Structure formats: structure tokens, C-alpha cells
Amino acid sequence: MESETDLMKKKTKSQITVTKKKPIKPEKGLLGGSVLREDCYRIMNEDGTVDSKADPKLDKEILLKMYRNMALTRAFDERGMMLQRQGRIGFYVPSFGQEAIQTGTAATLEKKDWVFPSYREPGIFLYRGAGLYEMLCNLWGNNGDLSKGRQMPVHYSFPDIKMFSVSSPIATQLIQAVGAAMASKISKTKEVAISYCGDGGTSENDFHTGLTFAGVYKAPAVFIITNNQYAISVPFSKQTGGKRIVDKAVGYGMPGIAVDGNDALAVYLATKEAVDRARRGEGPSLIECVTFRMGPHSSSDDPTRYRDEKLYQAWLKRDPIKRLRTYLESKKLWDEKKEKVLQEELKAKLAEAVEKAEAQPLSDPMDLFEDVYAELTPQLKKQKAELLHEVELRGKFENTSEAFPL
């Protein structure tokens, strides 16, 4: 047990100091809105310009890779929503406006690190090299999907790149990430486990448990909280009586920092520091990425029923992709021509993968029985034989499913 004085001493160190630079104080009211705060660490101004003293001068390769991935994430989300609207897939969850968080955090990780994502993080899968075709097959739930069409769309699972299987229940993955981190600590593999949830997720019991365990064991874990200000329709003000998620870090005995989630550079630098700390054996950190959910909760949701329109309009101006592009252009790393080439390339790549994925058939009905256990139980063998008999008797099964309502 740590004494109160120990904790008090630590309290002064509770902010992550990012690459030993002082967080830049944003201009007053720059972030605006009811839960947007001036305490957020940020590098970019709202328009994407960066003061020369603040420029972190990141490696050109990383900057361009991040930009391309953010653009790809946006294009993927747009395509996902379109496929749903056209009735070609049943459901989609877009991540509009959250591209900098996904990419900025993913860019700090090594291949051996573990990621426990929520369901609104396609950009991390993409950054780590998940195939477009395999991701799209998940949207159709067909036999090209790595989880064999068993999960809803956007619930990806990519073991080869250590992207853990996405669950619908909220925040369950945070504790599991702590476990993966502890296994790394025990096995001395220096893997870091990073996990994600939203502002709504911080209200779940599993958030408390995950951070409690991580704090107690000093697990090499990083918690990224995407505060996009809505849990479906419920605003952030209904998730905590406090003002900031980052303040919770103190209670769990770990450092925390609030970051402008639409500033890819700030997200990258803050996460890099947290990941490095974890890898050095200095324990877990919490990063609150303040952003705004620019799209619906899912393809079944209508945010105009509850969204604060003024806030939405204000955040439109802070588009994370535009901001990073402006920065890259200021460094002569990007221009209109490159953008055109990139957009055409993304369009062609997506179109090709969509065509291929859509043509895939569903899994065989007999596949329903696989992966329940390592081996089929006698009961499952019996049920499989019964179903096989029924398939022979009936031939095709009519699909009478209703459309997904949420």
C-alpha cells in the first residue's frame, strides 16, 4: 500500500510530459463547446498550422503513412456506410472525425504490441496491415471473413497482427488488455498492450476494474479513451459528474493526459510517451482524446434526434484529416496533385476489394458447429448430423431475417 504522502508526491507527476516539451496552451475558446477544454495537449492550431517552435519534426515517412491511413480510414468508412445504405450489407459503424486518434495511436506501436480495440476503430486495423478484402468480407459475414461470418459487421478479428477480436459489450476489452500486458511482463517480452473505449465506456464497471488492475500491477498497458461526447444519444455530461476523464487516472495511480483528439501530431506524441513508459516498465497510462463523433452511432442511428448542432458545426472545422494535410502542405510534403493520386488510388483499391468480397459465398452451414470448443463435443456432433439431415431434406433455407434495428 502506498501512503497518502507517496500518492501526493506522485500527484504532481500525474501528467505525462510529452517528449519533455510543455503542452501548448491553446487559444482561449479555440476548442469551444460545453465539454471541450483548454487543457488539451495539442500541437496544431485549429487550421492545421503549427507554430515553428512547437513543430515536433516527426519523421517524414511516419507523417505520410499516418496521413495516407487517415485518408484510407475515411474512404473505408464512407464506403461502409454507402454499402449499408444500398442494402448490400446489414450494418455499419463509421468512425468519422476519429481518424487522428486511431492512426496517431497505432503509429506508436511495434508489431509485437497488442491492440484491444472497440468497435469504432477500423483505422487501427488498417494501419497495422489488415487486408481490405478480409475487412470487407467481415461486413458481408461471408467465408472470406476471418471470424467466419459469425460476428456482426465491424467486429473484426485479426490474430496475425495482434488485433484482438472486437466485442459489442462495452469496455470488456480493457481488463483483457491488462491481462495481455501482465503476460508480457511475466514473460519479459516487452510487448505493450493498448486498449480503447469511448466516454460511455468509462462508466462501465470494466473500466474501473481494468484501470484498478493495471494500476496495482503496474502493467505495461495504455488506455486510450476516445471522448467523442456521445454514447449513442447520451451526452458526456451524463457519464460522469466530473469534467474530465483524465482526472480519473489519479485515482488509479497512473499518469494521464488529455489530448486534442483531432490533432494527429499531439495524439502521436502523447501515446508515444505512454507506450515508451510502459515498455520501460514504468506502468500504465491513460490518454483522453477529446473529439466529436461526426457520424451516427451506427447505420441504424439518427443523430439529428439528439445531437447539439452548434457543437457539430464547430467540430466540422477541426477535421483531423484536413488539419494534417495543411501541416504536410506547409512542409512541402503534400500537394493537390498527390492528393488526387491518393484519392484515385484509394477508390480503385476499395472498388476492387469490394467486388471481390461481395462475390464471396457464405460459410457452409456445417461450419456453425466449429470453434465452439477445440473439438466437437458428442452433443455438437449429434446436432451437426441432425442439421445435415435437415439440409438434405429441405435444400435451401429461406432467410427471413429482419433488418438490424440499431
Added chain:
Amino acid sequence: MANLTLVQAVRDALMCEMTHDSRVVLMGEDVGVNGGVFRATEGLQKEFGEERVFDTPLNESGIIGMAMGMAVNGLRPVPEIQFMDFIYPAFDEIVSEVAKIRYRSGGGFTCPMVIRTPYGGGIRGGHYHSQSSEAYFIHTPGLKVVVPSNPYDAKGLLISAIRGEDPTMFLEPKRLYRSIKGEVPEGSYTVEIGKASVVRPGKDVTLLCWGAMVPVCMKAAELCEPRGADCEVIDLRTLAPLDEERIFESVKKTGRVVIVHEAPKTCGFGAELSALINEEAILYLEAPIVRVTGLDTPFPYALEHIYMPDAERVALAVGKVKNF
């Protein structure tokens, strides 16, 4: 009379009870401003104010634990769990606390409340938006478990549940939320909890079902008629406490039983029904009881239409018991 969908009938019941009983309060994720993700509470916050209809933080044990405290202290909460698949963080509050408080306090404390939650598949929802986990709760003494299958019963049963003195799980078949409509009387009325309903009389085979499996069994009965089997379809409506008498009466008449549910077969409620019939009416049976259920696998996404019982599968089972 109004022609309502099942979800509109649920809303109508809440509206009626809130109007005449100021103790009734609603809470849950998205139930306030958004009117519930299925619109079961649409407009109710506007009508009754934020103190009686409110959005909660994203925390299911919080929703149920708080409702329990409110019930203990005189209110009549009707908490909503957005999907039955998300009820498990609240499992401890429900089975350890809500269900047992009357017993463990010698009747000194009670918590009359109704936990509303949509359940069941057939809506392309995958593992976490499709499950039918009634058996866990039927297995928990102290809870009543009610499952309507049509708008009229939904309203009447929900009103009975809210007026009841026991905590009640009110499981709403979300597949039927909007796919069926029915005449629903205006104003309050009740449908008695603990009573099954014979929705189709027949003499050859008894079909036992509830919720979204009722229309499936009705369709199966239609398929079976030209094949020479006259089915009696019983909508159990309340799973705990069970209307055993109505079941035995039918079994004694037909001597043949098919039990249909969405949940996996092993330890599904069908097992209990089968055991009861064996205990009380085995000498009347002309054929072994057959269960048509979900598979003993997690609920799948793309192949849910093969996982779930449908009319043809039920009809095949009817043929099997009829021709035993």
C-alpha cells in the same frame, strides 16, 4: 381501439401506468431524449419530465442496482436494458440482490420493479444482439419472467407486471417489435401473469412456445394441416410462474408435444417443460417429446436463419411426433 405494433403497445402501457401512478419511473441507456433505441419510450420524457424518465450512464449494474434502491424506497421503477445480451454486468444485481431481497429480509424489504429488455434473434444482430437467455432468470427464484408475443398481450402483461409486487423480467421479442400489428384497447387493462393462452386449438400435437416463436409455430401449424396434423399452439406468455395446468390439459388431449425455443437446447427452458410433462403426464404420451431449439453454439451472424427454428423445422418435428 388502436392498431399498434408491439413496441407501440409497450410504450402505450408505460404511458398509461405513468399517468395514473406517479411512482412509476423509467431509466436506461438512451431512453430519455432519444426515446429508446427502439422508440419504446418515445416522447415519455417530454410528457413526464426528466425526473421520471431519464438517461443513465452506460452501466447496466448501475441501472438495475439504482432501480432496486428506488423500489425499496417506494418507487415503481421500470428500468430498460437496451439488449438482453448486455444484461450480464447487471446479473449480480438481478440474481443476488433483486431476486432475493424479499426472502433474505424475511419479507421486510421488497423491490417491485419491471426489467424491460428486448431479446431474441432474426434481426441480423450476431452474438450480442440476438440471444435469448430467459433460462438464467427462470432458474432464479424470486423473479417472474414474462414474454409477450403480440401487441395486446404486451400492453396488458406489462401493466400487470408494473402493478405486481414482485420483480419481473419483461422480455420483449424485438423481431416482432414492428413486424406485427394488432388491435389494442385504449387506456389501462391487464392480462393476468401466470396464464398461458391457447392461440390455436388442435387435437393431434401440442406446440409449446413463447415470444417470437409463437408466429413461427402458427405458421408451422398451417403447414402441418394439409400434412394431416392438427396442432394446438400454446403461447406460454409467462415462463415463471408457469401455467402448468394449461400445458397438462393440452398434453392429455393430444399425447404429442413439440417444444420450440430460440435459446440453445442444453438447459434451455424446453428441458424443464419436458421434465414436467414426464413427471405429470407421461402415461398420456404417445410419442417422445421433441424439442426444436437453437443450436448449442453461440448465436451466429450470417447463418442465423439456419441456427434459429423456423416453421419448416417445427413442421418436420411435428411430423416426427405424429408419425412415431
